[in-house]
Amino acid sequence: MTRKQQRLGLLALGMTALGGATALVLTAFSSNLVFFYSPSDLKAQAISADRRVRIGGLVEDGSVKRGADSRVAFRITDGKTDVAVVYHGILPDLFREGQGVVAEGKLEPGGAFDASTILAKHDERYMPREVVDALKKSGHWQEGGASEAAAAPLNAAATPVR
Amino acid sequence: MSAYFAMGGYAVFVWPAYALTATVLGGLVLYSWQRYRDSIRNLERLQRQVSPR
Amino acid sequence: MLTRLANPARFMRISAVALPWCAWASCAVIAVGLYLALIAAPPDYQQGEAVRIMYVHVPAAWMALNIYLFVAVASAVALVWRHPLAEIAARSAAPIGAAFTFVCLASGSLWGRPMWGTWWVWDARLTSVLVLFFLYLGYIALVNGFDDPGRGGRVGSILALVGVVNLPIIKFSVDWWNTLHQPASVLRFGKPTIALSMLVPLLVMALGFMLLFAALLLVRMRTELNERKIRALRLNSAASVRPKRRSEHGVPARPAVLR
Structure with a gap:
């Protein structure tokens, strides 16, 4: 050699x-x-009330309720389970119903999640508005993410070990 | 025109991103080119000293 | 082909021709790319005009990864085959890669603030790219930190190869773990999830960055070769001009003459 x-x-x-x-x-x-838990993980893992955690999922359609002085309540869902979230502060520009979101905070004894930070997640689709409108008209649009992308982050959250 | 530079309200993020890219890459180009010029000049001077015509 | 290029004299001849072409081509392509990115490309349906940051962020990220791969492959060739040009290529490419990584991190931060609502998070993607930046800095420090350049090159090469494990982690971090960063849009299985009117500016900018890398690499490699020739000439003339003084003091005249 x-x-x-x-x-x-x-x-x-x-x-x-x-x-x-x-x-x-x-x-x-x-x-x-793992950067965040899904609502299902949160239920399954019995996380103690004083531990700071992040939960991620989609903002449930029709769940956003805005209160006085930038208080907001909404629900985060992964399709199976959902968690009620309360937050007081400025929301990121991408925060809207049906959109991916990560909330950081503590689980209150009552089962609601008290968020101190809200981060918006955006999907990997980049398109001009007209294309989206055309896709919606023809019925080729999937709300909440591209075909597999809608399920992918949530599946990953449900089974964190790979 | 000013509407264009406002970038839909994101001007404070979009323009610094481009300015920063230009500064970092442009700085690297200038620095590398300067070193290249210096190396050529030094080499020619040395070669003249070693083998004077 | 590669072994023919690996001859330094031949490299100097070929690179002298290729350099201006790469330099002017990169200027032209980046100019077109900037026009497409800043003016022609449409605003995004969700992100509006902020999406324009993507056209520097994403190509810079691609360059950061690819240049690291380049440094690692050149380091492997330098370690195994001891090609002098491979080591010079790795050493010359690393600062360019570090610059692109910095651009990627900084532009990403400027993009994250308005879109995600934060400048920085410690998720798997962002953290692994920060590690890449430190790998570049560590490699540059090691390669320049030794008095003996050959030794520094060897130690740096080993670090560069160890750091290769970080590359798949960066690429697949968004698929393996849930992160705040979104998955890939272009380099993925299946169709890209980006509209053509936005994909074209992205690819043009990426091509411009690649040509810029090529031009910078050639300039830096030629500089490195010139400087090695200068060092050799100085050593030679020092040895022939003043053999007396060297023997009198019993110390080589090298350090004083070098500076």
């Missing part, structure tokens, strides 16, 4: 070991790498 082949073999071995180790570490920690 020449020196060159030796070095190449060593490199291949090193990269394989490194890749394997990384895959193991990521699998082990993947539940900690």
Whole structure:
């Protein structure tokens, strides 16, 4: 074996070991790498009231109620379960019904979620308004995200370990 | 025209994003070009010293 | 083909021809890209005009990843085959990659504030790109931090290769874990989820950035080769001009002459 082949073999071995180790570490920690829980996770995991968590999902259609001085109440849903959220503050521009949202805060004893921060999630679709209108007219538009995208983040949340 | 520069209310985000990109990439181009010129000048000077005509 | 280019003298000849073409082409393509991105492209149905930040953010992100891959492959070639040009290519490309990564992070922050409602979150995508930025900085520091450039190159190459594991993490972070960042729109299985009138400006800007990378890489590699020639010439003349003084003091005259 020449020196060159030796070095190449060593490199291949090193990269394989490194890749394997990384895959193991990521699998082990993947539940900690999740940015937010879905409402179903929240129900299933019995998170204690004083722990700050993030929940994500879609803002349920027709659930947004705006109160006095920028108070707002709405429900976050993942299609199976939903959670009532109350928030006091300025909402991001993309916040609207049917839109993805991440709320950070605490679960109150009554079951409502008291959010201190609201982040809007946007889907991976970029289109001018006319195209969206045309798609809606022809019935090819899926509300809340592209065909698989609507389900993907929520499925990922329901099964965080992959 | 001013409506265009207002970027639908997002001017304070859109223009800084482009300005910053131009500054970082332009700065790298200028710096790299300066070093390139210097290296050529130094090399020519040295080569003249080593083998004077 | 590659081994023919790997000869430094031949590289200098070919790159002298290619450099102006790359430079002017990148200027022209970026100019067209800016027109398409800032004027011709329509506003987004949800994000309005803020979507225009995408046309610098996304190509910069692609460049950040691809240049890292370039640095890693060149480092592997330098480690295994000891090609002098491979090491020079890796060393010259890294600062360009770091610049694109910085542009990606900063423009993303400016985009996140109005759309998501935050400048920064520690989700898997944003964090892994920040790690990429630090990998670039670490590589640059290592490569320049050794007195012996060959040694620095070798240690840096190993770091560059270790950092490769971060690339799939960045790419698939948005699919593996739920993140605030949205999944890919263009480089995905199935049809892109971006309208053609927005995809074209994006691709033109990406092409412009690629040509800019090529031009910058050639300039920086030629600089590096010139500087190595200068170092060698100075060492030579120092050794031939003053052999006496060197032996008198018992120290090589190298450091004083070099500066």
